[in-house]
Amino acid sequence: MIRYALRRLAALPVYLVLVTIAVFLMVHALPGDPVQVMLGVQSGEIDAERVAAVRAEMGLDRPLPLQYARYMLGLLHGDMGVSIRTGRTVQDIVTSQWPFTFQLALASLALSVGLGIPGGILAALGRDSSLGTIVSILTMLGMSVPSFWLGIVLLMVFSYSLGWVPVLAANNLVGLVLPAAALSMNAGAAIARMTRSGLVDALGNDYIRVARAKGLSAMRIYSKHALKNALIPVVTLIAFYGGYLITGALIVEIVFGRPGLGRTLVSAILERDLPIAQGIILLAAAIVLILNVMADVLYSVIDPRLRS
């Protein structure tokens, strides 16, 4: 198992280098000039002389391979570059913003797992009753509702109409509730559906019938035998959504006016602040890669057949 994990981990740097190339090319393929955007488009002003001067100052007029080489050299020294718009280092921006996104992703993950798995179990147990149907309909809705829409609705109901939560999200637990709820809905519903189908499949297996025949309690059959098997695909799904929660945070962060990496990324792309966009996409890609490797390793812990 350790060798399996190591093999998976060893491939990581290769993937990461490929990601840097892809990200660099993608970001530079965006039409438009970061400097022109920086120098003032608030009311529709563009000034060619100043743009040329600033471009040269920042080395943006050099050939692309040279820019990439400089970027990689910097990365190897732990230097992710400097924001074109604000002059802050990318590390600085990431360090100031990641805790907000991390909190949100963690709270959403907890909420989606905490609601999704029990919800899925309920739906499986009550699959022949109206309870199961209700849960199924709810999860269907939860998967289809976009998080930004849900976010605005939550804001309008709980902040604006009821006044339970301030509109201007505070950076504390209260400020986290609505964004986490909005963000966790898709993932929670997906986890619930996956749990339900896994459990329903498992319950139809022969070993469950054997367990029943042995006279084991229903509780024991579900928790020890059925659930454990049903949760294997759910683990991959959670890892998948772990990445989604970080990237999905971008819209929720804007809706709720929360600081965070997602929101920073969106403005960086719109303003063509390439170093920041590169840095955050790279970070997100690295997190998704690592989560996937972790899921693979975890998989082998849960499912002994994969260890050999």
Place this chain on the structure above:
Amino acid sequence: MPERFKLATLLTMLVVLFGSTVSAQTNRELVIATQLEPPTLDLQTSVWRSTLIIAHQIYDFLLTALPGGEYVSGVASDWSRSDDGLTWTFTLRDGVTFHDGTRLDADAVKFNFERIKSLGAAAGGLASLAAAVDNVQVLDPLHVQVHLASPYAPFLNEVGGIQFGLVSPAAVAKYGDAFAQNPVGSGPYRFVEWVPNSHVTLERFEGYAWPPGNFEPQEPYFERVTYRIIPESSAFVASLQRGEAQILDFVAPLDVLQIGSPDNTITQLTPGLPAGYQFNTVNAPTNDIAVRRAVAHAIDRSALLQAPAFGRGLVPAEYTYLSQTNWAHNPEAFDLYGYAYDPGEAKRILEEAGWTAGRDGIREKDGRRLELRVLAWPAIPMYAATDVIVEQMLREVGIALDIQALDQASLVAAVGRGEFNLVLFSGTGFDPDSPLSRNFSSAGGANWSRISLPDLDSRLRAAASEMDEDARRAKYLDIQSILYENLPFLPLFNYAGFIVKSPSIDGVWSDPRTGFRIYGAYLRD
């Protein structure tokens, strides 16, 4: 169900418990909501409104320019100009200190002039002031002399403008590049904290006693000022309605219709070039002056401004090449040069120029359809509405529009490559020289219409160095009539911004150029 139920109850309890405590705040705290994150708090490097509205509380100015060409004292109590217009002498107030305790004296002023010279292109709107200054001489701690390379009429306007806030030399030395995130000035509020994408906090600078001449000296009412950055417009607007914010900066006209009223709304007109269509005078068919003139006659400006995106008449119309807040603005220009709404005249001009009606009602000439390519700005509601409404108006006279919606960065690039016939534009600047020279002199940095008239170039240069105010005004009126005749740009309306405040807040001083100062603001009982 029990798990779900318990969780929901727990969440609700948490919300009720914390929700009430969080919204409580001292009534000496002012919360200002804005939708845009400032790129920097180093005022000398940014013309962005998001910087100005914060930085104008942190920094002081040598003097402040008021509309109509008047000036009030700032840190300088007096100033004078030599007869040749080349030397300016400033007398400073005694006892002025920066937030870090260092003195704001003649040496500090000299440092500031030298700083904008060394900033180069980064000095943004101060670049022309920086280029005009030759050297600065300290006479004694309270007297400083600025020598110019050649007469520069906009000098006082730029010094007393929106960007030349005086920075602490010691703080610039201490923070270096990080000064942008650690601003130190001598204004009524000192910088406390900036959490990107969240908020900027300022605190009252105890002992502040050198307000600009248009204020009564007093202790600032608010102890703490927090700028909350709220990009999403429904939350932005709701924050005022819920009483969580007391001032909303730059509200869209459509939202002003919803939450604004005459006594809680401050209208600001960006000075300089009003918003309007930049014509490409090189590409066909807008290289044909007849087409440009026909477009001018075919647009009904008053109908345009009644659209919801303009707040149904909240945005004032403007007909000259300078916003109506500008001292060289000519209110009679519209009647004088006459591009009145007259579709019949537009049709006549087009017929005369050989553009005849085609099969689908769109005109043609030599087999070419009269279709204009328009680049549409995203995220500026007034601009988006203009393109769509104008399309209908131009169709009436047989002109088709091909509207290309692009994101900002792509649009700016396309404008640079000249891939358009029409694009909406405006240009800021308190002094007429900056917007007019940048947009309409052949070498101007923002000359996207690519107009090139040697006579206009020399007149712009002459106007910028004319020191007599009346003579200068006359020169700009002439320049505007030349522009009307050649029509590289069609002014349509003022680029207007709205500040909506809680009715209980009084004394906010709206800077006519952009932004506002809260030094004299207070909460009414």
